[in-house]
Amino acid sequence: MASIIEVDVEQPACTTRHAWARVPEEPSPSEREALKARIRTLLRERGAIMVSHYYVHPDLQDLAEETGGLVSDSLEMARFGRDHPARTLIVSGVRFMGETAKILSPDKTVLMPDLDATCSLDIGCPADDFAAFRAQHPDRTVVVYANTSAAVKAQADWVVTSSCALDIVRALRDQGHKILWAPDKHLGAYIERETGADMVLWRGSCVVHDEFKAFELEQLRRDHPGAKVLVHPESPAEVVAQADVVGSTSQILKAAAELDAEVFIVATDNGMLHKLRTLNPGKRFIEAPTAGNSATCKSCAHCPWMAMNSLRGVLEVLETGLNEIHVDPALIPRARQPIERMLAFTAACKRGEPAGALVPGIGAA
Incomplete structure (x- = not known):
């Protein structure tokens, strides 16, 4: 049986105040091995592949790699799924990761162990509230972190990850862009300090x-x-x-x-x-410590929603086809464009090419 925990996700920029997460019961050692064996078999039979985030249970990380899948960050997971011939992707992570995989692979079936596994940055940046925020700053180029919903990505000029955000924002600054950033205030402030870009920040944060x-x-x-x-x-x-x-x-x-x-x-x-x-x-x-000396937990640095992913959840979706990710088809082209911009920029960087040439000047975006 899974227990339910309350999670404080207060975000000053919107009305979200709290959420919840399930804590799956750990299987016994013998059940764990049986679950893994059955999942391996069904992955082969279903022509499916697993992609897992670094933050999910070690069993899911190991199983993804053992079966030819991937353990990585959200955009690498989605890109791997797009390029892999498998028609079904099992995404162990949180909901925005499944949505990103679907945006890049709209013709594939994307399943997740638990559709309720979310992210405080995602739920703390509702699409309608973000649209109102954008309307207050119409002269700014919109850059959003990958930890956002498809509906928010569809409103962006660029999507970035923490590994490429500095380079992309610096290139935008060099072309005279002023930035509207969402949703993580700490990451945004770090980028602002490091690049000197003119940035307006959404005030979200990661609960971890x-x-x-x-x-x-x-x-x-x-x-x-x-x-x-x-x-x-x-x-x-x-x-x-x-x-x-x-x-x-x-x-x-x-x-x-x-x-x-x-x-x-x-x-x-x-x-x-x-x-x-x-x-x-x-x-x-x-x-690193997440609490002071008087706290009962000196470090509880684990996302409660990442913890909702489990071997039982993976097996269930392989057996039943439940928990499929759907993204409004009308959103997909608009959400894909800022992701593809980021992917083209980072690919140019890897090739040693001048990626800044991919950033248009003001008025040319």
Whole structure:
């Protein structure tokens, strides 16, 4: 049986105040192996492929890779699904990730272990409220984070991830664009500080990253003087300021592999620690603190909605075809365009080409 927990997702920019999440019951070791075996069989029989986010249960990360799928961030998951010949995608993550996969692969069937698995940044940025916010700033180029609904993406000029946001906003600034940013205020403020762009920020935040505490992080660093601090830029500025590396999930993975250190303090969802430890068996990874000394939980850095993904959920959708993601067909072309702009920009960067040439000047967008 799953239990229900309440989640505070207060966002000053809209009326959302709280939500809920289910906590799946962990299977026994024997049931876990039986579930995995049955899922492997059905993936083959159904011609399906799994894509999992770094923040979901280690079982789902491992199973995706073992069966030819992928563990990555949201846009890489969606791009992999688009390019893979499988006609059915099983997306272990949160709802906006399933929607993004459907936007890039509208002719494929996209299933999720639990359609109620959401994201505080997504639900804290309702499409109608965001449209009203945009109307207040008609002269600004709209840049939205991937952690948004299809309806919000359809209102954007650019969609970005945390790994490419700095480069894209810097290129827009160089072309004279003023930016309207949504939804994460911490990531937006970080980009604003680093690029000097003229930005107006939606005031959303991630329920996980928003809770990292600077004072307790200072104490933890004193306890581990040789440790390197890896921080996701959705964290508060006081936490980001203590980082040795600030970056996306993929950038954190790269830093952990390359930095000459034995101990790392990691300020992102603790689901990330599985991949970090798997790839770096000789190194130690410690969760950054999300609560003070009086708290009963010194670090509870895990998204409650990511935790809703489970082996039982994957098996159920493979057996029944339930929990299919649908996106309004009228939204798909409009939502795909800002994603494709981002993908073209990042592809040019990887090829060593001048990606800034892909950013139009004011009046040419």
